[in-house]
Amino acid sequence: MIPDRLLNFLPWALATLMIAAMVHLVSVLLMPALAPKDAYARLASYAKAVGINEGVVALPPITPGAEILSFEDASFVEAACIYDLSKRPYHVTASADGEDFFGLSFHASGGRIYHAITDRSAIKGKFDIILGNARQMEALENASDGAAPLQEVRITAPTSRGFVLLRVLAKRGSDQARLREQLKSVKCEHFDLPKD
Amino acid sequence: MFLERYSLYLRAGLVMIAGLLLGLFTTVLSLNAGYGFNPLEAGPWTAWPSVGVPDSDPYARAVVARTGESPLGRDQGLVFTASTDSSGAPLDGACDYSLEDPTPPARFWTLGIVSPRGSLFANPTGRFGYSSVDILRHEGGGFNIHVSRNIQTGNWLSPGEARQFNFILRLYDTTLDVDTQPKADHFPKITKLNCA
Numbered sequence: 001m002i003p004d005r006l007l008n009f010l011p012w013a014l015a016t017l018m019i020a021a022m023v024h025l026v027s028v029l030l031m032p033a034l035a036p037k038d039a040y041a042r043l044a045s046y047a048k049a050v051g052i053n054e055g056v057v058a059l060p061p062i063t064p065g066a067e068i069l070s071f072e073d074a075s076f077v078e079a080a081c082i083y084d085l086s087k088r089p090y091h092v093t094a095s096a097d098g099e100d101f102f103g104l105s106f107h108a109s110g111g112r113i114y115h116a117i118t119d120r121s122a123i124k125g126k127f128d129i130i131l132g133n134a135r136q137m138e139a140l141e142n143a144s145d146g147a148a149p150l151q152e153v154r155i156t157a158p159t160s161r162g163f164v165l166l167r168v169l170a171k172r173g174s175d176q177a178r179l180r181e182q183l184k185s186v187k188c189e190h191f192d193l194p195k196d
Numbered sequence: 197m198f199l200e201r202y203s204l205y206l207r208a209g210l211v212m213i214a215g216l217l218l219g220l221f222t223t224v225l226s227l228n229a230g231y232g233f234n235p236l237e238a239g240p241w242t243a244w245p246s247v248g249v250p251d252s253d254p255y256a257r258a259v260v261a262r263t264g265e266s267p268l269g270r271d272q273g274l275v276f277t278a279s280t281d282s283s284g285a286p287l288d289g290a291c292d293y294s295l296e297d298p299t300p301p302a303r304f305w306t307l308g309i310v311s312p313r314g315s316l317f318a319n320p321t322g323r324f325g326y327s328s329v330d331i332l333r334h335e336g337g338g339f340n341i342h343v344s345r346n347i348q349t350g351n352w353l354s355p356g357e358a359r360q361f362n363f364i365l366r367l368y369d370t371t372l373d374v375d376t377q378p379k380a381d382h383f384p385k386i387t388k389l390n391c392a
Contacts, residue, residue, distance in 0.1 A: 023219025031258035038261040070314030071265040074324040103272045116269020171329035
């Protein structure tokens with residue numbers, strides 16, 4: 001026989017577990033939206049601190065205490081482009097020299113990655129990428145109907161805010177200065193949708 | 197008298213508080229345990245390939261948002277970390293370690309030292325890792341890194357004054373198959389030498 005005391009206790013224990021399970025799921029799912037210091041927030045506050053509203057934000061050398069993002073490779077020279085697609089789509093152009101590893105990764109606010117490429121998949125050493133939300137993509141699609149084949153890669157972003165992280169590997173420490181210059185040639189800008 | 201009348205409410209309140217605490221506790225536990233599901237494990241080395249894909253699971257997203265990192269895209273490379281030596285003993289800053297080749301196939305790799313939270317250690321060398329290009333190699337292409345607080349000849353990494361540290365091996369443009377568990381003997385061997 002199960003003692004009465006245990007039977008009395010059981011429904012309360014089950015209720016506790018139910019609540020715990022719900023709290024667990026909700027807190028995990030809400031974490032990306034609520035985490036105060038995610039990668040997007042860190043980059044945005046750095047861009048604000050150095051006074052860059054638009055275009056490429058060169059990130060400082062990755063040294064102890066001066067890291068903006070955690071778990072970044074100190075052998076890399078990095079820059080970020082922070083965008084907001086709520087009004088206008090975004091255009092990223094960059095060129096790779098084919099010799100150094102050059103990676104572009106596209107992150108939604110919250111840090112989730114939704115697209116990533118390296119210079120291996122660059123077309124003739126060039127990256128030419130347009131980011132937009134679904135509506136902007138449709139407008140671009142209609143505007144370019146029947147025109148010349150596409151030069152650029154078009155990516156639909158899952159959230160209107162996010163960032164593009166540009167990473168170049170400095171294989172030797174002495175390459176850093178040269179690559180820092182090279183990253184300055186990257187262009188990131190919002191542009192107006194064609195009028196029809 | 198008062199307690200008896202409201203004992204049901206009291207119990208319900210206790211259940212809610214206990215459920216809330218238990219739920220948050222399990223969230224913290226699960227987020228500290230790694231980046232969601234399906235790690236790749238090779239001896240002491242662990243990677244989380246699912247963190248770098250667009251449809252990453254909610255746990256991976258929550259961890260990334262909390263640590264403030266921008267994961268490497270799955271198409272860009274893979275990041276392996278090790279918090280133990282090859283025999284399974286936790287890494288200790290007071291001990292010397294030797295890291296020996298081989299490394300898995302990749303266009304480039306970097307091998308460095310990082311805190312469990314993903315930041316770099318201030319150390320007298322000013323070096324935080326080696327790349328496949330700038331590491332000194334033996335005749336025949338093998339290499340050896342000496343990890344110690346004290347000055348060493350050859351490839352030397354120092355954890356500075358830190359007690360806890362991890363090794364981090366990043367493979368860029370790697371051909372490593374993520375659908376099967378890699379072999380431990382394709383990864384650098386971590387051997388404890390002596391402890392201070």
